[in-house]
Amino acid sequence: EPGEQAGPTGHQPERQLTDVIPAPVEAEPDPRADYRLTPFTVIRTQPGSAEARQVGTYLAETLRPATGYHLPVVSWHRPVPREISLLLGKADPRIGDEGYQLDVARHRVTIRANTAAGLFAGTQTLRQLLPAEIEADRTQRRSWTVPGGRIVDYPRFPYRGAMLDLARHFHTPDEVKAYIDELAQYKVNHLHLHLTDDQGWRIQIDSWPRLTTVGGGPGTGVDGVGGGYLTKAEYADLVSYAQSRFITIVPEIDMPGHTNSALSTYAELNCDGVAPPPRTDIEVGYSSLCIDKELTYTFVEDVIREVAAMTPGPYLHIGGDEAHATTDEDYQKFMDRVLPMVYKYGKRPFGWNEIAKVSPPTSAVPQYWGTTNTNAELAEAAARGHKILMSPANKAYLDMKYDESTPLGLSWAGYTEIDDAYDWNPGNHVDGVGEDSVLGVEAPLWSETLRDLDDIEYMAFPRLPAIAELGWSPWSTHDWASFRERLAEQGPRWELRGVDFYRSPLVDWK
Ligand code: TNX
Numbered sequence: 062e063p064g065e066q067a068g069p070t071g072h073q074p075e076r077q078l079t080d081v082i083p084a085p086v087e088a089e090p091d092p093r094a095d096y097r098l099t100p101f102t103v104i105r106t107q108p109g110s111a112e113a114r115q116v117g118t119y120l121a122e123t124l125r126p127a128t129g130y131h132l133p134v135v136s137w138h139r140p141v142p143r144e145i146s147l148l149l150g151k152a153d154p155r156i157g158d159e160g161y162q163l164d165v166a167r168h169r170v171t172i173r174a175n176t177a178a179g180l181f182a183g184t185q186t187l188r189q190l191l192p193a194e195i196e197a198d199r200t201q202r203r204s205w206t207v208p209g210g211r212i213v214d215y216p217r218f219p220y221r222g223a224m225l226d227l228a229r230h231f232h233t234p235d236e237v238k239a240y241i242d243e244l245a246q247y248k249v250n251h252l253h254l255h256l257t258d259d260q261g262w263r264i265q266i267d268s269w270p271r272l273t274t275v276g277g278g279p280g281t282g283v284d285g286v287g288g289g290y291l292t293k294a295e296y297a298d299l300v301s302y303a304q305s306r307f308i309t310i311v312p313e314i315d316m317p318g319h320t321n322s323a324l325s326t327y328a329e330l331n332c333d334g335v336a337p338p339p340r341t342d343i344e345v346g347y348s349s350l351c352i353d354k355e356l357t358y359t360f361v362e363d364v365i366r367e368v369a370a371m372t373p374g375p376y377l378h379i380g381g382d383e384a385h386a387t388t389d390e391d392y393q394k395f396m397d398r399v400l401p402m403v404y405k406y407g408k409r410p411f412g413w414n415e416i417a418k419v420s421p422p423t424s425a426v427p428q429y430w431g432t433t434n435t436n437a438e439l440a441e442a443a444a445r446g447h448k449i450l451m452s453p454a455n456k457a458y459l460d461m462k463y464d465e466s467t468p469l470g471l472s473w474a475g476y477t478e479i480d481d482a483y484d485w486n487p488g489n490h491v492d493g494v495g496e497d498s499v500l501g502v503e504a505p506l507w508s509e510t511l512r513d514l515d516d517i518e519y520m521a522f523p524r525l526p527a528i529a530e531l532g533w534s535p536w537s538t539h540d541w542a543s544f545r546e547r548l549a550e551q552g553p554r555w556e557l558r559g560v561d562f563y564r565s566p567l568v569d570w571k
Pocket of ligand 1: 345382383413430458460471507508509
């Protein structure tokens with residue numbers, strides 16, 4: 062049979078069962094159980110589950126170009142020879158909502174999970190267990206072996222995130238989708254979109270239409286070259302595209318600071334009724350909504366209502382960072398009015414860690430972006446019962462330069478090489494914020510210096526996979542020597558996918 066000529070020496074898998082980022086919880090190799098994908102492989106998904114079928118279809122679409130195989134997707138009850146099956150239920154009890162069990166045997170691969178999200182995670186592991194050429198966009202003449210054995214895998218934290226800043230330079234829906242495709246491979250399950258800032262407003266709001274046409278129009282963004290915005294239809298399309306990769310969109314409307322684009326567009330939002338000029342520089346901390354004006358709260362409620370209505374995910378981020386032009390008293394007043402609005406429209410508020418100082422309801426999530434290991438307000442918030450999202454700027458900020466020669470990025474939190482990004486423990490990084498108080502980790506990418514997708518990719522890779530591993534893999538697997546080897550094998554995959562990345566001298570790239 063074609064594709065069945067495995068000899069005693071013929072088809073050693075190139076990959077080991079543990080060659081995966083994020084590192085799996087448990088992997089038991091069985092060298093006698095290697096599996097080979099053949100022209101006759103069938104992908105069989107859980108009968109009756111449309112979601113499982115979608116996961117199978119996406120897997121088939123990923124594997125077809127390089128293999129040239131048909132890989133039909135079926136939902137039959139009976140097993141098929143040489144199948145890859147994606148089945149719900151009957152797995153290791155530890156896997157929970159997002160985990161999976163992957164069994165690679167000589168004649169079949171079985172992924173079992175309790176949810177479609179778990180099946181999807183399993184398929185992303187399977188993808189990495191195939192040779193790097195699987196990422197090629199045309200047929201490769203070679204064999205496709207998966208190392209035999211069993212993986213049982215599930216996340217350490219429920220929230221593994223990335224953030225893109227669409228305000229400083231707008232990034233198009235296609236660029237955001239390309240980023241989503243990369244994130245999904247590392248089991249990232251949230252994408253936070255920073256939609257508004259001093260330099261631009263990037264999301265359509267029907268009740269305040271000039272926010273986008275003026276505040277997000279031509280000439281906005283850093284240096285006046287970052288214009289553009291998402292219509293509601295484009296945002297909805299992004300939400301569903303992300304959903305198809307099991308990623309939840311978290312929209313951010315930053316306030317009361319970082320609001321010059323709104324203030325310069327609508328004069329009536331300013332305390333003195335005079336619109337300040339638009340800004341295209343990268344200063345921070347100079348703008349504030351007018352705290353004592355009732356119209357401010359009409360505006361904010363309109364925006365929150367519309368953004369909540371177009372967002373199926375549970376979270377809405379209200380920023381709250383660097384409000385240096387707002388007094389502490391006014392900041393408290395503002396948040397006392399605005400936090401209840403987020404709940405009123407059915408969402409759970411996120412804010413940068415400054416919101417911890419107003420004692421918000423404990424279901425609000427402060428996102429830590431500081432550079433120190435002590436933060437009294439954050440520790441108090443954890444003690445009151447808040448979950449914290451960890452994005453320490455000197456570890457998790459993908460816009461920090463790698464070293465002094467990095468052409469893009471900023472360096473206010475220091476240079477961040479790949480080992481710096483990897484080498485911290487979200488579960489004990491800040492005193493008084495223990496494992497149980499951590500919702501997860503997020504890697505923000507601010508785009509003052511980043512214009513196109515190549516720029517985004519160059520800063521995100523290879524650091525994004527480091528942050529993704531910190532969010533998914535148990536601390537017991539944390540090992541720089543292992544990570545750097547597994548990372549080296551991602552290089553050829555990025556090359557084949559056309560993903561730009563920084564060839565850190567700390568990694569022996571393949
Ligand atoms: C600080 S981090 C900011 C952003 C900048 C970023 C650049 C945070 C919550 N605020 O406004 O874009 O630094 O690294």
